[in-house]
Amino acid sequence: MERMVSGIKPTGRLHLGNYIGAISQFIKYQEEYELFIFIANLHAITVPIEAKELRKNTKDLIALYLACGLDPEKTTLFLQSDVDAHAKLGWVMTCTSYVGELQRMTQYKDKTAKGESGITAGLFTYPPLMAGDIILYDADYVPVGKDQTQHVELTRDLAERFNNRYSDTFKIPKPLTTSVGQKICSLQDPTKKMSKSVTDPKGTIDLLDDPNVARKKIMSAVTDSIGIIQYDPENQPGISNLLTIQSVLTNEPIESIVSRYQGKGYGELKKEIGQTIFDFLTDLQSKYKAIIESGKIDEVLKQGAEKANYIANKKIRKVYKKVGFTL
Ligand code: AMP
Numbered sequence: 443m444e445r446m447v448s449g450i451k452p453t454g455r456l457h458l459g460n461y462i463g464a465i466s467q468f469i470k471y472q473e474e475y476e477l478f479i480f481i482a483n484l485h486a487i488t489v490p491i492e493a494k495e496l497r498k499n500t501k502d503l504i505a506l507y508l509a510c511g512l513d514p515e516k517t518t519l520f521l522q523s524d525v526d527a528h529a530k531l532g533w534v535m536t537c538t539s540y541v542g543e544l545q546r547m548t549q550y551k552d553k554t555a556k557g558e559s560g561i562t563a564g565l566f567t568y569p570p571l572m573a574g575d576i577i578l579y580d581a582d583y584v585p586v587g588k589d590q591t592q593h594v595e596l597t598r599d600l601a602e603r604f605n606n607r608y609s610d611t612f613k614i615p616k617p618l619t620t621s622v623g624q625k626i627c628s629l630q631d632p633t634k635k636m637s638k639s640v641t642d643p644k645g646t647i648d649l650l651d652d653p654n655v656a657r658k659k660i661m662s663a664v665t666d667s668i669g670i671i672q673y674d675p676e677n678q679p680g681i682s683n684l685l686t687i688q689s690v691l692t693n694e695p696i697e698s699i700v701s702r703y704q705g706k707g708y709g710e711l712k713k714e715i716g717q718t719i720f721d722f723l724t725d726l727q728s729k730y731k732a733i734i735e736s737g738k739i740d741e742v743l744k745q746g747a748e749k750a751n752y753i754a755n756k757k758i759r760k761v762y763k764k765v766g767f768t769l
């Protein structure tokens with residue numbers, strides 16, 4: 443089985459876009475790949491975050507991933523900070539990187555271009571840490587959104603550089619762009635991606651939203667005045683977005699939904715989707731609560747860290763020998 447590694451930053455809460463674009467993909471990948479997923483908490487502190495919030499986000503993320511169907515028997519799920527080798531290899535990769543190439547990383551570049559103050563040195567050296575996260579496990583694939591492909595390219599460069607300087611040590615990973623997952627748009631501005639931005643709370647359905655509130659968000663979703671139910675993202679982005687949501691959550695093809703709604707109004711369609719969302723969140727949240735209350739999280743993380751440490755420590759021992767740390 444080929445191996446896949448991904449890190450998830452525990453910043454902010456998860457929304458329906460994350461579920462459809464990322465989580466549901468992982469649930470599929472765990473059947474096809476040997477999957478390693480870690481909570482990237484070392485990355486989370488590159489921007490200021492309260493300890494209390496970080497702790498809560500971490501727990502919520504794990505509970506939600508498990509509630510969505512991530513199976514700890516198939517997937518190795520762990521905290522980055524529980525595997526010391528990440529920080530160790532991160533440093534070696536930082537010393538393998540050039541300042542010039544890190545300055546070209548868009549996240550850093552954008553923030554400096556905007557003249558943001560308080561940019562940490564960690565934000566600057568975060569890409570080599572991420573490179574270490576990936577090559578530590580000899581990953582074949584890294585599932586990433588578009589914004590992260592540049593980091594995977596850098597990972598490939600750094601791994602090759604290290605291999606050339608010392609000797610063959612790391613597998614060169616490939617990015618797997620998660621465009622197979624559907625893009626979900628804001629319910630209030632369907633030309634924009636649904637995101638965790640706080641400026642658009644009615645446009646975003648949080649996975650921990652009260653199901654009744656979420657239903658109302660669907661009912662008040664922005665549509666158009668064309669009045670025909672059809673899938674046309676160009677001219678009817680709002681209706682198309684709603685159709686996508688309904689289709690993904692119920693597995694009914696969009697064409698089939700469209701044909702059921704010939705000659706019917708938007709209100710009826712919204713009612714059905716509102717109910718779908720209500721049922722989906724009610725079910726998900728009851729699983730989430732059960733997981734939080736069961737103490738299962740500690741157990742899953744302990745088991746995940748053991749497995750990850752075993753693999754990661756073997757790799758870091760090799761690296762330490764090659765660079766000359768081990769006498
Ligand atoms: P973010 O929370 O924006 O860092 O995104 C985490 C993951 O969720 C990435 O893999 C994104 O591709 C996915 N994602 C975020 N927002 C959306 C969205 N509106 N539609 C589909 N996927 C999304």
Ligand code: TRP
Pocket residue numbers: 447448449450451482485571572575576584585586590593
């Ligand atoms: N940088 C990624 C993000 O912002 C998170 C991440 C950290 C990651 N390490 C990784 C993703 C390793 C994939 C592989 O979303």
